[in-house]
Amino acid sequence: MDLIIKAAQLILGLSFLVGVHELGHMLTAKFFGMRVEKFSIGFPPKLFGFKKGETEYSVGAIPLGGFVKISGMVDESLDTEAMKAEPQPWEFRSKPAWQRLIVMLGGVIVNVLVAFIISIGLLWIVGEEDIRIEELNKYGIVAQPIAKEIGLQTGDRIKAVNGKEAVLFSEVAETLINENSSITIIRNGEEKVIPVPSNVLDKLAEKDASGFISVVYKYKVGQVIKDGRAAKGGLKAGDSILSINGTAVPYFHLLKGEFAKNKNNVIDVAIIRDKKESHLSIQVDSAGMIGIELAPIHVLQETTRQYTFLESVPKGIVNSVKVITDQIKAFSKIFRGELKASNSVGSFFSIADAYGPKWEWSHFWSLTATLSMVLAFMNLLPIPALDGGHVMFILYEIISGRKPSDKFLENAQKVGMVILLTLMLYAISNDAIRHLF
The missing domain is CATH 2.30.42 (Pdz3 Domain)
Known part of the structure; x- marks a missing residue:
């Protein structure tokens, strides 16, 4: 069940973010009179769809992505045959550079605005929890x-x-x-x-x-693993552990420390059950575990700060922008060798773990807002096939007054796709290894 909840949040969150990103491209393109041939959330094969006007809207079977196909644009479809014909007034390539620039920035702009709106809304409705x-x-x-x-x-x-x-x-x-x-x-x-x-x-x-x-917290025995060492020693869910070998362990970190000190040893566990104290003998394994899950009991009072709407606006924007500045700082650490790429590059596995096995709407939207800013940042990287690559070439055209040829853009797109596929394979394999081995 935990896996299903993680997967559901992952699919819903990414589908929403990709959908609004591609919507940003589509709306700006249509605003400037460009023909949008396809709008898809998810990649083929197509599950279902419909056509309205000049645009086919669809949902693909692979939910972790999406795309918009704009007429007269060299994109991931590599539809080179259409580019051989004379440019038409409704095509991307026929429009002024400044319009094409806005269209390519449309997805990023919408992702940033979505992050702002979610962050502001959460601060206004839920507030912000912390420990003083x-x-x-x-x-x-x-x-x-x-x-x-x-x-x-x-x-x-x-x-x-x-x-x-x-x-x-x-x-x-x-x-x-x-x-x-x-x-x-x-x-x-x-x-x-x-x-x-x-x-x-x-x-x-x-x-x-x-x-x-971490913070100090108390605990109780939440679950005893069947046929585990604790179960064989007589420990039951709901028991309260008083001491290990005579050492009081009222807090989790003290209990964990006593387990670590007694690896591969038999320990005397004093417990309270039904208001009666008793002692159990339990074998600790080589990892300092006895086969229980603990339910935390918080002893520190969290503070929830409530914001008015006017207070939420600047605070939400600052929180969102901080996501980008932290990304830049993390990239700089990678380049300086202070942070290994293998430890910082993740994919769908890491995102699913971040969403977690419980469906909490405030956490879901908070993480989705963060991912929206990350998506905006990653899409602005100057790699051909990403929005940032298209922006780079359009800015070159605006500054130099020379437009790159369609052939050059086609080859750049191919190179960019190879780079992206390589990065994706690296991220997915690296993530899979970290989670499975």
């Missing part, structure tokens, strides 16, 4: 292995991020993408500045990474 630093500092942070590597410790209190007094827990994430970052903490009453190395983001992207900093 003073709330977090009641218990201190839980430092995961990578955080411990750079000098953070469980129990540290956060005071500042990049030299600026921290207000919200989410601000810590800024240290992972920005350069020369630092986290100022209070430990045993002493203030320390912990530099954040530029390669931390790469380490966090590794398949087995367990995160950076």
